[in-house]
Amino acid sequence: MSLDAATVRRIASLARIGVGEDEIEGLRTQLNSILGWIEQLNEVDVTGIAPLTGAAQMALKMRDDVVTDGGDPDGVLANAPERAGDFFVVPKVVE
Amino acid sequence: MLTDLTLAVARAGLARRDFSATELTQAHVDAVEALNPTLNALITVTADQALAQARAADAALASGDDRPLLGLPLAIKDLFCTKGVRTTAGSRILGPFVPPYESTVTANLLRDGAVFLGKANLDEFAMGSSNMTSAYGAVVNPWKRRQDADAVLVPGGSSGGSAAAVAGRIALGATGTDTGGSIRQPASFCGIAGIKPTYGRCSRWGIVAFASSLDQAGPFARTVEDCAILLRSMAGHDPKDSTSADRPVPDFAAACARGVRGLRIGVPREYRADGMPGEIEALWQQGLAWLRAEGAEIVDVSLPHTKYGLATYYIVAPAEASSNLARYDGVRFGLRADGGDLRELYEHTRAEGFGEEVRRRVLIGTYVLSAGYYDAYYLRAQKVRALILRDFTDAFAQVDALLTPTAPSAAFAQGENMDDPVAMYLNDVFTVPASMAGVPAMSVPAGLDGNGLPLGLQIIGRPFDEETVFAVAAAIERAAGFDALPAIRPGAVAAE
């Protein structure tokens, strides 16, 4: 599979990374070189193999339903690039 | 010089009051001041905090406190969130971010009395093998080539600042994180020891995530025993991390003295990479000979999917990273680059905030997860990952540990290997498989190449059997008698 410029634009858009038109071709070449190298995995016979999600081989632990956190809007907002009162602020969103 | 002490020796010296914690820390603060402008190993220096912690340690020592790390100065990879101290992850996008919380691992170190000198430089979001991708400038390896002393060498990555700090003797030890080799490869490049413990041994809570199913914290130090002391403090079950293992933490330092008599050590034949320098092959054989001489049995084993480890890694890690890094969006913390609307704000912030390598990996990760490609890339990679784990499980049915080279080369110079991302990725060819399987692996300095640069050997163990890894590493360390010193170190830099 080889990426074309439109696909590079689409991925960049999905990932919300602004990419200039002048960068597309360079990115396309680099990504294709990586993906081309990755394609060696097609050699591996994976029939009947269950996918491994992570390295931890256990079941999920559960916590008790107790309120232990929150109540600190200033802490939550202290690093915010823009705030109004106790809200985070972004440019107006149109649904 | 106080900066030349090992952590264990420094601890004994403090206990005997040969010197104070303040003197020990001051010596390291001075070394930081003298050498960090050259090494660029620390992004943020917290000298005042360190000296305050040292004074508190002296008071505690005077009252008979014997916590295991009391008064010992360390460097902390700038991927660990430290309460009230800027944390950058080596990225512009975190900007002025000051965490209101302390990572579990660093909290454990503080609990045991450690002194923090500052935040160590790293590849941006721990993505890299050279430390050239940090937004805060490249880290300089304190070692120099004999033949080409002007060449500026990389310390490896991503925990390059941590490794350079410990090798350059501006810290007694350091924390690192290892996702595909980010502790072991820089340890090898910088001539120090470093261990990636079993996945789940150290809590990931409060560590800026790169690839969650692979990330694991571990220590750097100049000796195997020092790593063991540090890991014992860092490790432990954390209910705040669902992937943290609920297991007791053994006395790793005690395991260093066990020896290797009767152990079966595997030599995976697939690690004989094409084009691997003869010196590395020779060192590997030397390592096996040392272990045999100490009473270990050497056994040939096969890890047939080794060659697919890297490609698998470069699907799994970018996929997880593309999702983990979505939170850097300019809304709640870190850098914001304005835009006319929210989409532009995101796109500008992330274009300005992320460096080239991070952008590349986020794009790859987005692609391999996207509609129509998931099965071909991501799902397939997970299946190959299962095969890689099976390789190790099969091998560990026959042997107690594996010995391999840590990296396919010694430290290279800044600018080398930089044109082709895939060539750079090949640095991790020997370290990635253990990461994929989640098993513990350690690099220990074992010798020098023809240019006088350190080379490491890697010991890989069974899940949660770090003790055997420490036992084997310590045996190699004793046999190797590695005592070479880097060119850049306190007292030596003036002679340069």
Add this chain to the structure above:
Amino acid sequence: MDAGTGYTIEGASGTWEVVIGLEVHAQVISNAKLFSGAATAFGAAPNTQVSFIDAAFPGMLPVINRECVAQAVRTGLGLAAQINLVSRFDRKNYFYADLPAGYQISQYEHPIVGQGTIEIELDGGITKSIGITRLHLEQDAGKSLHDQHPSKSYIDLNRAGVALMEIVSEPDLRSPEEAGAYLRKLRTILRYLGTCDGNMEEGSMRADVNVSVRRPGEGFRTRCEVKNVNSVRFVMQAVEAEARRQIAVWEEGGTVEQETRLYDVARGVTRSMRSKEDAHDYRYFPDPDLLPLVLEQGWVDALAAGLPELPDAKKRRLMARHGLSAYDAGVLVAEQATADFYERLAAGRDAKLAANWMLGDFFAALNRTGRTISDPPVSAAQLGALLDLIADATINGRIAKEVFEAMVETGDDPAAIIDARGLRQVTDTGAIDAAVAAVLAANADKVADYRGGKEKLFGFFVGQVMKAMAGKGNPALVNDVLRRHLAGGG
């Protein structure tokens, strides 16, 4: 599938059927959030119920809340659904201002609950089985406020990370009425289970409505999803509006595009949603911060044993044990509190009389006074006492209505009212004799007519006697005495 309502829409070119599936987001009742220890209460000050996990700060990790899992399992059991002992959490990746991590933790491939069913009741006593495809656990997003500033949106993350159950139906619904009945029934079940308060105004239950149309007998055509509709009435309106829009598109020779839409309540139309451009590439993958969720059968069994009697079972029991009609039983079980009230009232009494009183005078009084079943003007014990006074002939049914109204007004017990107002029933045959004699004497012509064969006049005489006795005569005795006198007995 059962008949259902047989609803169709007549387009310009003929008849259309509507096919509806609902995805209901039900907020789980729990103290703390699904993956963090922050509180879930409604209406708190902005960003006061937010942990650094909810705000997706660097290095923060999710840890699952056992009670949220238990609530999902209880709900699954209540929907007669398959409980999956192994399930998994996935990340659904998309960027949005109130989605801090850039992904929602949800369950995509392996949900905690599989297939189940809900019985809905339609007009005319029809019931219909609606398939449940699945139920999964996921996190809620935060809230964007768009009306606080001319060019900015404000973000409150209090809701971010609250546990939701997404309950997905099969496309088995065929009319706005069925959609409404389904939602109401689901809400009833959730409330019985105590797993969701079903409060649509506060957003604790929201529906995504999948609508398509087709010619009778056809397969499915393209559907559109109308997102986040927040009342039963709006769901019913949205179904119709969206169906009519799609019919118009097809009939004009166009093609309905699969997309996400919003229901504009003010204009009564649906419109395309701009913010959902990436809706079809969520890049789901297993969340590497979480491990598979593995439940023990014993734990599930214990939850099953602790479930309350659910509305369908309760209804069947009321019909079988008390002989109530399906309709009456259905009304009584619609709310847990109503059913509880009824069961307290009916215990040890004439169950049908109890049902008649509740469905009649009592409900009318609730309506009139604007009170609710949990805060009624007359308690079950008080109403029960009134029924007892009817049963032991202290008062008759007519007087009972008067006493009940006084109870509603004053809150007093029935016995006190009866005593104070002298409403005790007259069972003294002497007094009844006298009243009957007086009424017959005053209506000699009618007595003659009656005796001549106009037996319908009997009711008239009863009325007159009761009136003369201010309604307090024992009806049975009055009848007896009247018959005796009219038969010429004296």
